[in-house]
Amino acid sequence: MRIGLLSFAHVHAEHYQALLRSMPGVELVGFWDDSVHAQSYAERYALKQYLTPQLLLAQALDAVIVCSETSRHREVVELSARAGVHVLCEKPIACTLEDAEAMRDVCAQHGVTFMTAFPMRFDPSCGELRQAVHSGQLGSILGVNGVNHSENPSVHRSWFANPALSGGGAVMDHVVHLTDLLRWCFACEVAEVYAALQWTDGAGENGTALDTAGIVLLTLTNGVQASIDCSWSRPATYPRWGHLKLDVIGTDSLMVIDAFADHLTVYPPDLTRPVQWLGFGVDPNQAMLTAFLDAVQRRQPPPVSWQDGYEATRVVLAAYTSAQQGRPVRLRPARCESTEDPGDGQGS
Known part of the structure; x- marks a missing residue:
């Protein structure tokens, strides 16, 4: 399969290029x-x-990985779809619902597969959580606490701190992941969003205020209440980029997920470099790429759909509205606009 990489703007692009080159039967044509x-x-x-995305798309590609700034996703997805090239798009899929819907429409018009890059669906611990919820192992769910913290990614890519390019700060960056896991694990939608955000003066590009932390409270359509603690609170010297955790409290059991707990602590011998936590085990990004390419090759619906990316984006935008208005925001049920089967998120 011939694959292209549309931009190195996102921090994940460097890892993706390494994974693609290690996969049998895959040729990374260029970027x-x-x-x-x-x-x-x-x-x-x-x-x-x-030099242009059009030149790359003209190389008889099967698929592209879109890793541009979030505000440019629509631009490059439209170019890819019109070239008949399938798309795996970084999250969040867009800064606005209008852009997300335009991406859906152009992919449908040209018969192109669109998959949202939600790698945590392919993490084994998250898969075990979903199975435990569906089997009733935890009993009736009383509540969920979620945490997704990291360092400020603008240290690596300055555009993350420019809302015109990123759509927002820590909420836009982190809430989509946990929202998607909640939707996937409980097989339902978000009914209501309430958010209290921390705005840090000077954190954004050109010294603007930016949301660097927040608490987002969600009520799901099945009645389960969940909290998401999101922030860019980890310092640049933190041993890893951050973490993702979930506590799911049921009447029969409590299940705790720490998705990146498996690691080795590496101390540099000269102590001139920071301590590192090197993860081991299954790489969810590799499993996600494999699932995407398998869906393209087999001409099957992707395991994570456009709709999944859209619903997570709806929740994030509602969180910003809630914080501005100081009240909960009710989400109207969204009619499923995609013909794709959401599948089980495991690439099966």
Whole structure:
């Protein structure tokens, strides 16, 4: 399969290129990136650079991974769909619902598969949680506490701190992951959103205020209440980028998920470099890429659909509205606009 990478803007792009090159039967044809760092990416990873996305898309590609700034997702997805190239799109899929809907429409018009990049669905611990919920192992669910903290990603890519490009700060960056896991595990939608956010002056590009932390309270359509503690609170010296955790409290049992707990602590011998936590075990990103390429090759619906990305984006935008208005926001049930089967999220 011939694969292209549309931009190195997202921090995940570097990991994706390494994984794609390790996969049998996959050729990473090259990449497009129009930043000042594009040439350095080409040299560092020995990748062929294309000066425009159109030139890359003209290389008889089967699929692309979209890793541009969030505000540019619509632009590159539309180009890809019109070229008949299938798309795996980074999360959040768009800054606005209008852009998300336009991406859906163009992919449907050209018969192109669109998959949202939610790798945590492919994490074994999250899969065990979903199975425990569906089997009734935990009894009636009383509540869920979720945590997703990280360092400020603008240390690595400055555009994350520019809401015009990213759509927002920590809430936009983190809440989509846990929202998707809740929807997937409980097989229901979010009915109500309430959010209290911390706005940090000067944290955004050009010294603007940016949301760097928040508590988001969700009520699901099945009555389960969940909290999401999201922040960019980890310092640049933290041993890993951050973490994702879930506490699911039931009448019969409590299940705790710490998705990145499996790690080795590495102490550099000269102590001039920071301590690192190196993860081991299954890489959910690799499982996600495998599932996407398998769906494209078999001409089957992807295991994570456009609708999944859309619903998570709806919740994030409702959280910002709630914080601005100081009240809960009710979400109207969204008619499923996608013809894709959401599947089980495990690439089966």
